[in-house]
Amino acid sequence: MMDVVKINSFRETLEKLYWMETKLELLRETMASFKIHNEQYQEVLTKISNDSSKHRELLENIINDLEGIDLFWLRNKAGHMEAGFDFNGLSEEEIMMDILDEEHKALKYYKKVHDETDKEFIEEIWKGDDSTRFFEQISFLIDEEDKHIGWLQSLQVTVKQFS
Ligand SMILES: [Fe+2]
Numbered sequence: 001m002m003d004v005v006k007i008n009s010f011r012e013t014l015e016k017l018y019w020m021e022t023k024l025e026l027l028r029e030t031m032a033s034f035k036i037h038n039e040q041y042q043e044v045l046t047k048i049s050n051d052s053s054k055h056r057e058l059l060e061n062i063i064n065d066l067e068g069i070d071l072f073w074l075r076n077k078a079g080h081m082e083a084g085f086d087f088n089g090l091s092e093e094e095i096m097m098d099i100l101d102e103e104h105k106a107l108k109y110y111k112k113v114h115d116e117t118d119k120e121f122i123e124e125i126w127k128g129d130d131s132t133r134f135f136e137q138i139s140f141l142i143d144e145e146d147k148h149i150g151w152l153q154s155l156q157v158t159v160k161q162f163s
Contacts, residue, residue, distance in 0.1 A: 003010065005162055007069075007125070009056075010027065010103075010113075010117060010121075011068070011069050012062065013109055013111070013112060013113055014059070014062075014069065014074075015072055015074055016076065016109055017106060017110065017113070018056065018060075018063075018074055020080060020102060020105065020106045020109070021052045021053075021055045021056040021059060021106070022052075023054035023084055023085060023102070024048060024049060024055075024099075024102065024106075024117060025049055025052040025053040025055075025056055026048040026084040026085075026086075027045050027046075027048060027049040027052070027085070027099070028046065028050075029053055029084065029088065029133060030084045030085055031045055031049075034087040034090075034095065036100050038092055040155055041092060041095075041155065044151050044152065044155060045099065047116060048148050048151070048152070049105075049143055051144060051148065053118075053140060058137060058140075059141075059160050061137075062134065062137055063133065064078075064127075065127050065128045065133075065134070066122075066124055066125050066126065066127065066134075067125040067163075068092055068125055072150050075138075085098060085099075085102075092137075093117075093157070096152060096157040097157060097158065097160045098150065098160075098161070099157075100149065100152045100153075100157050100159060100160075101107050101159065102148050103117065103145055103148045103152065104149065104159070106145050107142065107145040107146060107149065110138055110141045110142045111142055114135060114139060114142060116159065119131070119132075120136070122134050127163045
């Protein structure tokens with residue numbers, strides 16, 4: 001028997017990640033309406049957007065291999081959420097800080113999924129033959145978000161100061 005509470009919180013975290021990747025993927029379009037003039041910023045945002053598109057696809061593949069998570073439902077839900085970032089009234093630096101913030105959150109959630117999900121639980125709901133693939137793919141995504149954070153930090157983008 002599948003643990004309902006476990007599958008629900010697991011599903012919620014994957015849902016958040018799916019939404020984050022979709023939002024980051026949409027940066028390409030968001031950038032068109034919020035003109036970014038700094039060329040280095042443009043370059044990094046385009047790279048992050050392209051990667052996030054691949055990450056969303058990878059998440060879809062992972063989800064397809066999991067019992068009890070409905071991709072159609074997830075896509076539908078993401079589609080109904082507010083589309084993309086709202087950068088209204090922000091400077092270019094503040095926009096970059098928002099992206100860095102989002103990357104830190106994504107990293108945190110991927111790590112949570114990787115470190116706090118029971119291997120037995122995944123084995124139980126994994127439809128493919130090798131359930132260790134799940135953890136390998138999540139590890140890859142952790143490295144990817146780490147890489148994005150590194151790119152932003154090399155542009156001197158800093159974490160938002162909350163007062
Ligand atoms: Fe990502």
